[in-house]
Amino acid sequence: MNRKLISLDLDGTTLNSASQISENTKRTLQKAAAAGHIVSIVTGRSDRMAVNYYDELGLTTPMINFNGALGHLPHQDWDEAYEITFQKEIVLDILKSKASLGIELIAAEGRGLKLTDSTDSAISPFFPAASRSQEVLNRLNLTQDPSAITMLVDPAKKAEITRRLQQEYDSAVTVSVWGGAAPVLELSPKNVTKKVGLKFLANHYHIDRQDILAFGDEQNDIEMLKYAGTGIAMQNASPWIKDFANEVTALDNDHDGIAQYLTEHLDLAE
Known part of the structure; x- marks a missing residue:
């Protein structure tokens, strides 16, 4: 199987209703990374409001914040980092x-x-x-x-x-x-969405578009879902968000929807 770029929205997607990452989801994402897939957070949250989840997952990949306006490696300077601003x-x-x-x-x-x-x-x-x-x-x-x-x-x-x-x-x-x-x-x-961050990650890792799996649940995920080879809406997403996705998880964010999907589609079962 080709190496996949797994793009994770946080709220309503990777996080449950208590704003936590369940043990099952954490274990599954770490298993995906260990299998050679790229796991990266692409969120509307600021870097300071997302870095705790980045650390909890033990990620070393670039993180995308502010809906695509910031791409960086947390805790370090990186010459490929970018930030898009307005006046x-x-x-x-x-x-x-x-x-x-x-x-x-x-x-x-x-x-x-x-x-x-x-x-x-x-x-x-x-x-x-x-x-x-x-x-x-x-x-x-x-x-x-x-x-x-x-x-x-x-x-x-x-x-x-x-x-x-x-x-x-x-x-x-x-x-x-x-x-x-x-x-x-x-x-x-203007014109900055999560798609900007996703394209940046794909270029950095030389991942073809068809090998991108993007998970999301809200309006700010639409461009990312449309760009990914496989855009996956959460079961708990609004119905009209699901219209922009290729697939919908069988389970919602409170029942490890991401974990269930990745285990089944990336053959991560033990």
């Missing part, structure tokens, strides 16, 4: 209009960049509180261009905020809505 002036502009738009919290992130205008750690797990003055999002602290802006918004105004941000910044960024219950909007560099 920090957009962040400052939105920050200035925050109240009138209906935005409750804003965070600007990139590699080594984590600034937020929240000091309340109880508001949302996706918006870590600024515990030091250097972590507060303002003109003084924002010294580099970000790879992502995430915003917690008034749910009643989400559609209107999305429309206004698209109208204002469409040439520079893509505005997307997070899946799940939280009313979160995300701004990312």
Whole structure:
């Protein structure tokens, strides 16, 4: 069997509902890596919010963060690493209009960049509180261009905020809505999706497109699922996400859907 590139979304896919990797899934992914397949995380999460899972799986492959905007080797400098950003002036502009738009919290992130205008750690797990003055999002602290802006918004105004941000910044960024219950909007560099990161990994490892297995469950996985030789939607994915996939796992993310699929298709059974 040809060596496969296994691309893993995290939330709703590799992680169960408790945001954990089950022992069975961990063991199966490690078995796949030991068999010579390439296992890599491709997530919308920042590097700081994904590196614990990378370490837990014992990975040594590049990790893709911010939906394709960052490709790097955690814990080290790497001359092939890349980061795609957009102008920090957009962040400052939105920050200035925050109240009138209906935005409750804003965070600007990139590699080594984590600034937020929240000091309340109880508001949302996706918006870590600024515990030091250097972590507060303002003109003084924002010294580099970000790879992502995430915003917690008034749910009643989400559609209107999305429309206004698209109208204002469409040439520079893509505005997307997070899946799940939280009313979160995300701004990312224009035309950057997980497909960018997946192509980077495939080129790095000289893997043909047909030998890519990509797992996902949400809107931000669509381009990755479409690009992969085999795009695999999770059983728990929205029905319309499944329309973009070649296959659907028999089990959901709470019942080791990835592990079951890989064991069967890569002949990893003991």
